[in-house]
Amino acid sequence: MIEVPWPLPHQLPILRDPHRHKRVICGRRWGKTGAGLIAAILGHGDPAGPGHRKGMVDGGNLYWVAPTFAQSKKIERDIVRAFIRSGLEYSKSECRIEHPSGGSITIKTAAAPISLRGDGLDGMIGDEFAFVNKEVWSDALRPALSDRRGWSMFLTTPNGPNWIKEQLELDGVDPNYKSWQCPTSENKLIDQAELDAALLDLGQASFDQEYRAQFLDIAGAEFSGLYFQTPDFWFQKWPAEEEIRHRVIGLDPSKGKSDKSDYSAFVLLAVTYDGQVYVDADIERRDVRKIAEKACALCDAFNPDGLIVETNQFQELLRCNIEELTKRRERPLPIYGQTHHEDKRTRIRRTLTPFLSRGELHFKADSRGAKLLVSQLKDFPVGAYDDGPDALEMGISLLARILHGSNH
DSSP, X not given: OOOOOOOOTTTHHHHHOOOSEEEEEEOTTSOHHHHXXXXXXXXXXXXXXXXXXXXXXXXXXXXXEESSHHHHHHHHXXXXXXXXXXXXXEETTTTEEEOTTSXXXXXXXXXXXXXXXXXXXXXXXXXXXXXXXXXXXXXXXXXXXXXXXXXXXXXXXXXXXXXXXHHHTTTTTSTTEEEEEEXXXXXTTSOHHHHHHHHHHHOHHHHHHHTTOOOOOOTTOSSOGXXXXXXXXXXXXXXXXXXXXXXXXXXXXXXXXXXXXXXXXXXXXXXXXXXXXXXXXXXXXXXHHHHXXXXXXHHHHHOOXXXXXXXXXXXXXXXXXXXXXXXXXXXXXXXXXXXXXXXXXXXXXXXXXXXXXXXXXXXXXXXXXXXXXXXXHHHTTTSSOOHHHHHHHHHHHHHHHHHTTOOO
């Protein structure tokens, strides 16, 4: 007999949800190990439909991946306990237990990423993946799920606004992904008095992260997290044509010369007659030629009143490339070059802060590029990339130039 934990009421919506990739950001003592054992052993999703995700008893080949060896030993203890009366033997040498159906659960550690390569997987549990490098997922585990269209379930507490937060932002962009933020208080087995005591012991900031499953603002970030929480921060549809006063595109090109370079960022802005600015973005790694071609495609689709591009260093050549390509368009497109002499942080802070603080910037809800742009804004200037905020600043500056009738 396999002793599977009984699902708690707050776990059921997640276990029954049919999405292929689930991201569960939970507070301490929420019950993530129990939810993971149910999913890994019995499967999850819709048991009677195509949304059922194979568990071990269905013949699924599964990994349970922990950040460190010590944490993998804790999971090993829980799995051995679940199978102790089943007659199945746990192989300590292979860290695996096998089921007569042909299914198996293998415990792995992210501390040795090379060991994660090779097997095709029907599913995997990512335990405390906020404390694991992104490459463990992108380079090793995600490819292992491709052959069998395997599922993934991350069960983790937050660790600041790192790559796991980016995974949450795939909601509404990629239909395979679904995310939850689950405070400890959902688990009714935890007494409220204990939570009150933890708040006094830890302080508000640590309590918010460890028990309320909140992503704390990154230290040194320029913009307050409150700027990104206004009710209409995200929008679904562009304003009606008669409401839009001007459209522009800002471009911060890649500073390299191949598609392995930094990201190039196109930011599309539309300002309405009441002064609200609606924003979308396209942020990818592209070589110079692809940047110019993308500029033309976006201009054809968005029909802006102008495009502004950074012209520092070799980028003046890129501007000329775009001008040549846009000559093919029926409607002439003004190209504005911008050479920056001011410190980037000062320039972006001065331009964007008033719009963000007044809630006048709105971002496209179902756009991956807009989600990346907002992520870069939240991390600016200490994040790895700032091409999106740079292009947004240029776009707003161009709107101001057009509105005031200046070409300088």
